[in-house]
Amino acid sequence: MKILVTGGAGYIGSVVAHSLLASGHEVVIVDDLSTGYADNLPTGVKFHEISIHDVDQAFTQRDGFDGIVHLAGKIEVGESVVRPELYWQTNIVGTLNLLDFARRARISRFVFSSTCSMYDSSGMAPLTETTAVRPASPYAHSKHMVDTVLESEARAHGLAAVSLRYANAAGAVDRLGERHEPESHLIPIVLQVAAGRRPHLMLYGTDYPTPDGTCVRDYIHVSDLAAAHLLALQHAVPYQHEIYNLGNGNGFSNLEVIETARAVTGHPIPVHVADRRAGDAVVSVASSEKARTRLGWVPARPELADIIGDAWAFAKSHEIEERS
Structure with a gap:
């Protein structure tokens, strides 16, 4: 077509x-x-x-x-x-x-x-x-x-x-990854901290009714x-x-994202805890059962470590390109 x-x-x-x-x-x-x-x-x-x-x-x-x-x-x-x-x-x-x-x-x-x-x-x-x-x-x-x-x-x-x-x-595919200006999404912001481009991550709210107290996202x-x-x-x-x-149908808390990024990158990723932000949902997870059933769609890279790992590889390669 x-x-x-x-x-x-x-x-x-x-x-x-x-x-x-x-x-x-x-x-x-x-x-x-x-x-x-x-x-x-x-x-x-x-x-x-x-x-x-x-x-x-x-x-x-x-x-x-x-x-x-x-x-x-x-x-x-x-x-x-x-x-x-x-x-x-x-x-x-x-x-x-x-x-x-x-x-x-x-x-x-x-x-x-x-x-x-x-x-x-x-x-x-x-x-x-x-x-x-x-x-x-x-x-x-x-x-x-x-x-x-x-x-x-x-x-x-x-x-x-x-x-x-x-x-x-x-995540990212080879040289194609997130490049928002300014960046507003959690995973690339976490990786900017890991790369030394931000001093710390602001974590808004640790008292939500979730297993670790932080928001859950898909x-x-x-x-x-x-x-x-x-x-x-x-x-x-x-x-x-x-x-x-x-979506993956599985939620990951903000702390899970941070801990996974620490494991993937090998960097400490300092966090400053702040109060909740108005309007943030406690849990937001999508069921993709209809897409799986009718389209035959099955996510090939659903693991958070793979998603963050691909995003980290892109972030490092993009940083090298910016310096060259």
Whole structure:
């Protein structure tokens, strides 16, 4: 298939693009490089440095796309609270523009990068696709609105649509890893401390009702996420919008992440304990039973040590590149 990948120079998008190419698909990437990196792009791939608002100016039906994998968008929860308009404009309006192009270009398949953070996380049970949706941020709300649009688009126009609601993407594949500025995700921050780029890690809350008192989260290797995107493209059905949660189904506490990183890196990783942060869920773990059953998706690298080990290898290699 010929696939248009939006956000293909970003962390997850670049791994998806490489995986599509390795599986024999033709790939065209769109990315405005506002948060992505040109050196993430596969060698020789067709690339357009444009916004998703401008795809209809760059492509037509004659380009012959079979599907779109849509990963471009704003992802920072904190930023979405203080600047929600960015999230409406990019995540919602940008996707509406992309869907309008898909309709006119007769593109039949659409896979969307969604999020598990839209679910009600007040409970302790694994999150399923039927868990109540209660977005706690404009970011999560924008993703849910797009999921709702895709449901209508599938019913009205026959689009074969899939929303993949992720847990926390982590890990790395060779030279493709997390590079957020500023970094806001736990595993890369822990590894920045291990590498001496931060003096210590701030640990918010050690009095939660969990075995070690810290929050529990689900981490999924970025290569396993990429594999799910390929399966979603293959299994997308016209006039249907399917939602799949993607996670390991096993939670790891913040302290488990820190201790595993200490073991993997061999560095002490100093920690400063602070009070709980408002809004942090106690436990957030995704059930991926539906994806396993219907897509045949099985995570190949579910172990936390492997996820952190791959991220550490990337962090060290990237640091060497920065110094050279």
